[in-house]
Amino acid sequence: MAIPIPIPLIPSVFSLFLLSCVLFEIIAGQPTINETTDKTCPNNISCGSHGILKFPLTNFTYPGCGLxxxxxxxxxxxxRIQVLPTLSLESEGDLNKGDFIAINDSNLTSLVTNQDCGFVDRFIGFRRPSELPSSNSRSGLIFSFFPNMTVFKCSKINGSQRVDRDNEYFVNYTFHDCENYLIYYNYGVSKVPDKWHPTCSSPIYVPVVSPSKGTNMSDLFSLLASRFTLEFHVSERCTNCFNSGGRNCLNGQGQCIISNDSKKGRNNRIIIIGTVLSGSFVMVGIVILIFCQRKRLKLSSYLPFLRNSSSNPSSKRDLEGATEYFGASVFTYEELVEATKSFDPSKELGDGGFGTVYHGKLSDGREVAVKRLYEHNYKRVMQFMNEVQILTRLRHRNLVTLYGCTSRHSRELLLVYEYICNGTVADHLNGHLAEKHLLTWPVRMNIAIETAAALAYLHHSDIIHRDVKTTNILLDTNFSVKVADFGLSKSLPENATHVSTAPQGTPGYVDPEYYQCYQLTEKSDVYSFGVVLVELISSMPAVDIGRHRHEINLSNLAINKIQNCAFDDLIDSSLGYKCDVSVKRMTTSVAELAFRCLQNEKDFRPTMDEIVESLKEIRDYIDDDKTKQGLEEMKMPPPPSPEGDHINLIKSCYPGLPGMSPNTVTAKWVSGSSINSS
Structure with missing residues (x-):
């Protein structure tokens, strides 16, 4: 039986049809390109002898082809890179190696040398990564740098009187007396005061030297650095524009510039989409209006009941009332505020790229680590949900345990983990725990094996971590590993070899092939783990702008030293490398394994399962005469070269070292291809 359409609905349907036609005209007529661009952007934009520029960089010849x-x-x-309307900086090194650029600015060098307080005005407008806008912001490009230090520029009161005379505003801050103002600073402290004196500027971030022994904390100008790393952060809106054939995303406007070759196809797609939408609006509108008309009488009979029930508070659903979320326990915001003493700064454990971690104690006595995400926007919610979903379905003794979280509708996004009290591997290698020298070589060997085992488990579970680094490897009281931070992790679809996604990660650890091809694979974690192995044998940080320009990335430094058999310049001598033949054998063997992990092409890298087995063999090798004699007839598997040659990497450097192959093929180690870390 056909359902008659009430006469009053006919004008409404007709109005909906007219509205859909108007929408179609708006969509079809909407300018999708910047018509003022006279030139089609070339695929490669040259920077003379400095190479080819990659998006979002461009030269002055094609100003509309980048940000x-x-x-x-x-x-x-x-x-010179125009980073702010009032500031350009001199680049040192290649401009197409990733999302950061080495800077060596002669103007800043002059200001620091002359102890000119005017340096502070150059950096007004820079922001820290934690304060950057969301990925969907219309601000296409934002700059920051590291290492950095927070300073405040304050007007003088009564001549040279300090503004924090009673330490009300700048606790533990040092001040420098300039001619017309004061500069307050605190080297090595990332926490910004909750308030500052009304005569002072907002926080200004200036580049500083990397922490090292003997640094004079009381001399402001000895802390400043004219050589630093400049990071640029491109919004997701502009990255998507570029990936879809666009050339630019105008700052503040969000418009996407499309090359002339793409105009016809784009306009044809708009016409098709507009036609389909118009028809769909009409059909859906008719169905909805008929449905509403049929329900009108039924709904009217329930109105008295609905009015009564809506006034009852118990009938309203509390979005935070659930007890589980993806299988994880749900905590209320209030109980986590109480556990962390209102997020007391003294309980801060770390400050990462996505949030601050606090130590807390729950009402049931459990000690926890509470991660407080910086922003409550779409991207942070997705990272929040991603980490919860991954950790609730994984169980491994070397993965950090997630106790629970707040609801994603909570006023803040909070994740609650087991508390791991012994810091991170980075803290012990070159951080505030390094002076205790607790990471002996056997401990480091165990850290490498347990981290590799955790990553192998993730890969068997079709999970790619995507942010493997020493700051994400936690240590308990027994120095057992707990791999943490799964906010960037990706699930690998069934039977898929890779995930196509925009490169993300930490500078110094990002797989160069992933950066170039936008294809995330399990071998991307292998590359990052190779950097971790080099950190374990060298005690050097993954990125250090104080090193030579070609060795700022530890991966580049390691490849250079290994190829030239310069192990004395790579391996930390405090591990016993020069006095213990067993340590020398193991550290150089781990160097070989790291060399294989750092191959530029993923096919030349081992799997995590192979890495676990190799590390166990290195650890369990016995240095007795019988074993040495037997191993004289054995050959260690070398990393393959592009031509497939088998090259013995260690014996060529140490022909008398036990446990190594006696066959010397070459005097230098050969990489499968050049290693360029992004």
Whole structure:
């Protein structure tokens, strides 16, 4: 039996049809390109002798083809990058190696040398990564740098009187007396005061030298650095524009510039989409209106009941009332505030790229680590849900345990983990725990094996961590490993070899092939783990702008030293490398394994299962005469070269070292291809 359409609905349906036509005209007529661009952007934008620029960088010849212009006009000098309307900085090194650039600015060098307080005005406008806008922001490009230090520029009161005379505002801060103002600073402290004196500026972030022994904390100008790493952060809106064939995303406007070759296809798609939408609006509108008309009488009979029930508070659903979320316990915001003493700064355990971690104690006595995400936006919610879903379905003794979280509708996104009290591997290698020298070589060997085992378990579970680094490897009281931070992790679809996604990760650890091809694979974790192995044998940080320009990335430094058999310059001598033949054998064997992990092409890297087995063999090798004699007839598997040659990497450097192959093929180690860490 056909359902008659009431006469009053006909004008409504007709109005909906007219509205859909208007929407179609708006969509079809909406300008999708910047019509003022006269030139089609080339695929490769040259910067003279400095190489090819990659998005979002461009040169002054094609200002509309990127988000940041680089002055490449003088090939004999360093190119200048226009990072702020009032500030350009001199680049040192390649401009197409990733989302960060080494800076060596002569103007800042002059200011620091002359102890000119005017340096502070150059950096007004820079922000820390934790304060950057969301990925969907219309601000296409934002700059920051590391290492950095927070300073405040304050007007003088009564001549040279300090503004924090009673330490009300700048507790533990040092001040420098300039001619017309005061500069307050605290080297090595990332926490910004909750309030500052009304005569002072907002926080200003300036580049500083890396922490080291003997640094004079009381001399402001000895802390400043004219060589530092500049990071750029491109919004997801602009990255998507570029990936879809666009050339630019105008700052503050969000418009996507499409090349002339893409205009016809884009317009045709708009016409098709508009037609389909118009028809769909009409059909859906008719169905909805008929449905509403049929329910009107039924609903009217329930109105008295609905009015009564809506006034009852118990009938309203509390979005935070659930006890589980993806299988994880749900905590209320109030109980976590109480556990952390209102997020007391003294309980802060760490400050990462996505949030701050606090030590807390629950009402049941459990000690916990509470991660407080910086922003409550779409991207943070997705990372929050991603980490909860992954950790609730994984169980491994070397993965951190997630106790629970707040509801994603909570006023803040909070994750609650087991408390791991012994810091991170990075803290012990070159952080505040390094001076205790607790990471002996056997401990480091065990850390490598347990971390590799955890990553192998993830890969068997079709999970790619995507942010393997020493700051995400926690240590308990027995120095057992707990791998943490799964906010960037990705699930590998069934029977898939990779995930196509925009590169994310930490500078110094990102797989170069992933950065170039936008294809995330399990071998991307292998590359990052190779950097961790080098950190374990060298005690050096993954990125250090104080090193030579070609060795700022530890991966580049390691490849260079290993190829030239310069182990004395790579392996930490405090491990016993020079006095213990067993340690020398193991550290150089781990160096070989790291070398294989750091191959530029993923096919030349081992799997995590192979890495676990190799590390166990290195650890369990017995240095007795019988074993040495037997191993004289054995060959260790070398990393393959592009031609498939088998090259013995260690014996060529140490022909008398026990446990190594006696066959010397070459005097230098050969990499499968050049290693360029992004």
């Amino acid at each position: 940041c212009s680089v002055d490449c006009s003088d090939g004999n000098h360093r190119p």
